[in-house]
Amino acid sequence: MTEFSANEVSGWLDNMQASLHSISDANDPFLMIGIRTGGVDVGKHLHSSLGLDEPLGELNISFYRDDFSTVGLHPVVGPSQVPVNVDGRHIVLVDDVLSTGRTVRAAMNEIFDYGRPSRITLAVLVQRAGHELPIRADIIGHAIDIDEHQHVSLNAETMTVSVGQKN
Amino acid sequence: MIKSDPQFNQFNKLHHFLSIDGLDKTTLTHILDTAEGFTSVNDKAIKNVPLLRGKTVANLFFENSTRTRTAFELAAKRLSADVLTIDLVSSSTKKGESLLDTLRVLEALQSDMFVVRHSDSGAADFIARHVAPTINIINGGDGQHAHPTQAMLDMFTIRRCKGDFSKLCVVIIGDIRHSRVARSGIAALVTLGTAEVRVVGPQTLMPADVESLGVTVYRDIDKALKDADVVMGLRLQSERMSSATIPSTSEFYQAYGLTPERMRLAKPDAIVMHPGPTNRGVEIAASVADGKQSVILQQVTYGIAVRMAVMSIIMGHGEEVREAEMNKE
Numbered sequence: 001m002t003e004f005s006a007n008e009v010s011g012w013l014d015n016m017q018a019s020l021h022s023i024s025d026a027n028d029p030f031l032m033i034g035i036r037t038g039g040v041d042v043g044k045h046l047h048s049s050l051g052l053d054e055p056l057g058e059l060n061i062s063f064y065r066d067d068f069s070t071v072g073l074h075p076v077v078g079p080s081q082v083p084v085n086v087d088g089r090h091i092v093l094v095d096d097v098l099s100t101g102r103t104v105r106a107a108m109n110e111i112f113d114y115g116r117p118s119r120i121t122l123a124v125l126v127q128r129a130g131h132e133l134p135i136r137a138d139i140i141g142h143a144i145d146i147d148e149h150q151h152v153s154l155n156a157e158t159m160t161v162s163v164g165q166k167n
Numbered sequence: 168m169i170k171s172d173p174q175f176n177q178f179n180k181l182h183h184f185l186s187i188d189g190l191d192k193t194t195l196t197h198i199l200d201t202a203e204g205f206t207s208v209n210d211k212a213i214k215n216v217p218l219l220r221g222k223t224v225a226n227l228f229f230e231n232s233t234r235t236r237t238a239f240e241l242a243a244k245r246l247s248a249d250v251l252t253i254d255l256v257s258s259s260t261k262k263g264e265s266l267l268d269t270l271r272v273l274e275a276l277q278s279d280m281f282v283v284r285h286s287d288s289g290a291a292d293f294i295a296r297h298v299a300p301t302i303n304i305i306n307g308g309d310g311q312h313a314h315p316t317q318a319m320l321d322m323f324t325i326r327r328c329k330g331d332f333s334k335l336c337v338v339i340i341g342d343i344r345h346s347r348v349a350r351s352g353i354a355a356l357v358t359l360g361t362a363e364v365r366v367v368g369p370q371t372l373m374p375a376d377v378e379s380l381g382v383t384v385y386r387d388i389d390k391a392l393k394d395a396d397v398v399m400g401l402r403l404q405s406e407r408m409s410s411a412t413i414p415s416t417s418e419f420y421q422a423y424g425l426t427p428e429r430m431r432l433a434k435p436d437a438i439v440m441h442p443g444p445t446n447r448g449v450e451i452a453a454s455v456a457d458g459k460q461s462v463i464l465q466q467v468t469y470g471i472a473v474r475m476a477v478m479s480i481i482m483g484h485g486e487e488v489r490e491a492e493m494n495k496e
Contacts, residue, residue, distance in 0.1 A: 060204055063216035063479075072483025073218075076200055079207030113213040 004142075004161040009125070009154075012141030013042070016123055017049050019139040020092065023121065024050075030090040030121065033057035035107050036077045038096030041156035042125045042141075046094065057082040064106035080110065087115040092139075096154040098124040101135035126152050126161060173295045177491065180484040183295045183304040184477050186313040187354035195322065195358055201476035202323050202469070208245055218479050219248035225278040226252040226307070227269075229285040234443060234467065235307050235317075239282045242474035251278065266290075267297060274299050280482060281305070288312035301488055303481045305474075311345050316477055317442055318351035320470040322359060324462055325397055327469070328438050332356070336363040338391050338433075339382075341401040341423060341450050342372045348442045349401055350380075357381040367391035368423055371412045388423050395433040400425050400441040400451045416449045425451040430460065438462045 024030065031054055034043030040058050047056045058081045062074045093107060104122060111117060123139035130148055144152060144163065151166045172189045176182035181194060208214050224243040228236055236252060243250045255269065273281065280303040283291040288310030295304040308314040322332075329335055337356055343349045343366050356364045357380065366377060367385040377384055385391035392398065403419060413419050430439065439451075439461045447453040456463060 060207075062204060063208075063218050068218050068479075068483060073201065073479050076204035079204050080210070081207065082210065109217070110211075113211045113215070115212050 001165075002163040004163075006159050009141075009159050009161055012125055013045050013049070016042075016125070016139055016141045017046060020046065020050060020123065023139075025090075028090055028118075029054075030092045031057065031084055031086065032092045032094060033059055033082065033107075033111065034094045035103060036060045036080075038125075038154050038156070039094045041154065041159075042096050043094040045159070046123070055083050057084065059107050059110055061103060061106040061110055064110045066102060066106065082111075082114050085115060086111060086117045088118050090119045090121065091117045092121045092123055094123050096125050097152045098122070098127045098135070098137050098140075099130040099152075101131050101133035104135050105133055125154065128152055173292060176300075176484060176488055178484065178487050180487070181481050182484060182488070183291075183306075184315055184481055185291050185295055185304065185306045187315050187318050187351045187358065188313075190358065192358050192360065195319070195355060198319055198473070198476050198480060199323055199326055201480060202319075202472040205245075205472035205475040206469075208472075208475075215245055215247050217247050219243065219246040219482060222248045222279040222482065223277060224248045224250050224280045224282065224478070225273055225276070226250065226282045227255055227273070227284070228253065228307070229255045229283070229290065230308070231256055232284055232308065235284060238467070238470045239305075239307060239316075239474055242471050242478060243280075243282075245471065246475055246478060248280075248478075251276070266293070270294060270298060274302065278302065280478065282307045283309070285309050300492055305477060305481070308347055310347065311350070312347055313351045314347040314442075315351050315355075316470070316474050317348050318355040319477065320466055320473040321348075321352050321399070321440060321442070322355050323469045323473050324440060324466045325438075328462055328465075329396055332359040332361045335361055335396045336365065336394060337361055337397040337399065338365045338367060338395040339399045339401065340366075340388065340391070340425060341368050342403050343368055343377060343401070344372045344374045345404040346401045349399075350374075352399065353380050353382055365391050365395070369413060369419070388429060389432055392429055392432040395437055398425065398430070398433055398437055398439050400439070400445070402442065402444060403446055403450050416446070420449055424449070425455050427452060427454055427458070430455055430458075436460075440466060443467070 032043055032047055034040035036058055043056050060077050060080045062076050122137045124137040125141040127137050127140045128144045149166055150163055152163050154161050174183045174185050226239055240250050282305045283294055284307040290309045291306035339349050364382045365385055366382045367388050441463050445451055445456050
């Protein structure tokens, strides 16, 4: 088990904030949307540190997952909330960990049911190996090279990240 | 959970939704929480979610019902399922085909789920016991027995408007005896730990064993309404009773009608519910049904999310059952 301290994670968030700052455009401000639950936790930090005006959107992608027919319904973590029209907007989609890319695919499918954004930028706290789809993050807090038997999890209360063996 | 409960499959997962009886608080709460997630689908430009894409849901209505049928149809469509609505009131059952023959035909059409509405108590249960094991059944109302999705949408409405069941006093008024809505509603309220469930109505419209359901029986509506948080009216089911059960609808209204004066006995922030269709001037005054405290139309809206939740929960266990069936062959 490897544990990354709140200090280290805070540094990753700073990296993300700097990258987001560099792509921000006053004439075309981006709209931030987090994927429940970890992406919302990361999104809240970035949203407040960047001082964004528009509210943080939240996506519950349980109903868009591609494994319903095999594993059934995933735990439902509250309704999606996208309070701002996404049509023609630059979306910054935030998640805690990018691995297979399936969650991001589901999230993008859901976003397109809300409207047609002009652009989507993917920002993740941790990018790890294990891609199963041609999806990579544009903004990465930290990249970890670990094998498929390990899992990465964010503790939202302490804002620490742990890497351990899968059960 | 009892093994022989037809609602559960061999892996002890909810496979059919036939009745509130036999379901525990965790299961009911899981349905309500899942429904909460579905409430946001109406915010989207495209109101569907792709969960049941490629699945076929057949609505089998052996008894007329516009609102329940429409709500199930819309729920299945919102989940991206293909929906067949088969009006069996005027169909082959009238031509002498047996219920089992009809079932085999519908199975042959490769449906994945049947929503069954029938005037006989126990019809959905019978179908669940005789249908192919991969098919899920939802009871959309059977005779005087059960209407579990109505109960769940009522619970969802109460939870949204009033919160914690353990602090609530709920009053159900009217024709308890003939009402599957009341029967399922009481079971759900008791299972969810409602502080007090009161029923009130004429003795002739009270089931004999009603106290054993965990409710307090009142004869006097004014006493029953005192300090209530939730007031649930029921439709007087003229088609399910012999004419002799109550003297007349106007006398019923005098004794048990939900009037604005009576509503003042309940808590000032009490909500008024009714499964519809309402008989105005029989069980409820028009000014109460359309009044500020009425959540009758919210019940209809929430019915979509709740039925989406039930459908997606019971259809989510398909793979295990299909594999078990393949291994048998």
